[in-house]
Amino acid sequence: MTQQPFVGRGAIDLSALKRPAPQQAPTGAGGDAKPGAPVSAYAVAVDEQNFQSVLQSSTTAPVVLVFHSPSQAPESSQMADDVADIVGQYDGRFLVGIVDVDAVPQIAQVIAQASQLPQLPVPLLMVFLDGRPAIQPIPGMVSRDELSTLFNELGQQLTAQGITGRHQPLAGAPAESDEDEEDGPDPRYAPAQDALAAGDIDGAVAEYQKLVDSNPADAEAAAGLAMAKVLQRTQGVDLDAARAAAAADPDDVDAQTMVADLDLLGGHVDDAFARLIELVRRTSDKDRDRTREHLLALFAAVGNEDPRVLKGRQALASALF
Incomplete structure (x- = not known):
């Protein structure tokens, strides 16, 4: 939904x-x-x-x-x-x-x-x-x-x-x-959540990174880190300008991943995934690798158990192979 x-x-x-x-x-x-x-x-x-x-x-x-x-x-x-x-x-x-x-x-x-x-x-x-x-x-x-x-x-x-x-x-x-x-609520996540509440995105990224470094298997910390990095990348970005740049150059990895980030934050999760999956189909070598890695990070931000992520992973596998 x-x-x-x-x-x-x-x-x-x-x-x-x-x-x-x-x-x-x-x-x-x-x-x-x-x-x-x-x-x-x-x-x-x-x-x-x-x-x-x-x-x-x-x-x-x-x-x-x-x-x-x-x-x-x-x-x-x-x-x-x-x-x-x-x-x-x-x-x-x-x-x-x-x-x-x-x-x-x-x-x-x-x-x-x-x-x-x-x-x-x-x-x-x-x-x-x-x-x-x-x-x-x-x-x-x-x-x-x-x-x-x-x-x-x-x-x-x-x-x-x-x-x-x-x-x-x-x-x-x-x-x-x-x-x-x-x-x-686990108090380990409080510093990162407090940083987000205060608008300190860089601080939230740092706090989540500490948790992931200490326990790479902590799925909640990994998801928090991925979402905080989306916020970090999109700070101060003009939505209309970002969309215009992506429309002008459909194969520009930076432009397409930025719009995917903005779509994710706007609740358009399927659109974000579809944009990057299609970019994977069209690109090769380093550009394809960068796009795939960015998409995997968005999967982590949404949560690996989310049905849209499961569907997205299937589509990504089809695009790759």
Whole structure:
């Protein structure tokens, strides 16, 4: 699934809700689990009382709203469970608000009006940052594999943009096991992430390089280093000028790899891969080697388990042989 980068849009007008929303932090729902109910420490059932505070949490880190309806589309409740479960693996990079439109139709009406829709489609997935939709809403059923790909890409975009905030686990959320508690954010990555948050790209590259040098098998550090180097290469680059240069000379390795880097940062992962794979087909010797090595670095930045990387590797093998 190709995902668009974070973009600023209009804030949601909450005035249509009948009851004012208190300002306390959102809390998880207790009781027995049921389809569409919170299933992690970073998921909350949304109602009129906590809707505003859930959205306000997006000033810390992105908030994902999942709209489901047990009566209209029973399968949508399973999708809500999948989103909550997947997001729970990101240690607070996202918070999920689960909206049962049967129980709180007013919230669905507010979102439909803000989106200029006659009726809200169900299921629907939205991502908010700083109180505003951050990506185009995603209507309809999305498979678990596609959801995993989506959040992997969003997590990479957060890192690329230096957005490193995390939500705190919700009070009243399902208890975590001791093993889960030990799997919190690894402090080894904090210096690099702090450097990114401060806009110090060179510092982030240096910190990730230290981690890779000390443990070449550290896949997360390798991915972080690869993405930080993309940011480093593209600092101060004019997108229009870069595209013009690439269009003027399709076989210029420097020009083509620069646009591929910019495409990757813009969320156009498949386009970035396709550009360099075609360049591999057209070039030879040192130019081909440089292009291939650059493409492999972009594979590492996206993550070797990403389906687009697996597809890209197959295409690269075909281009080489």
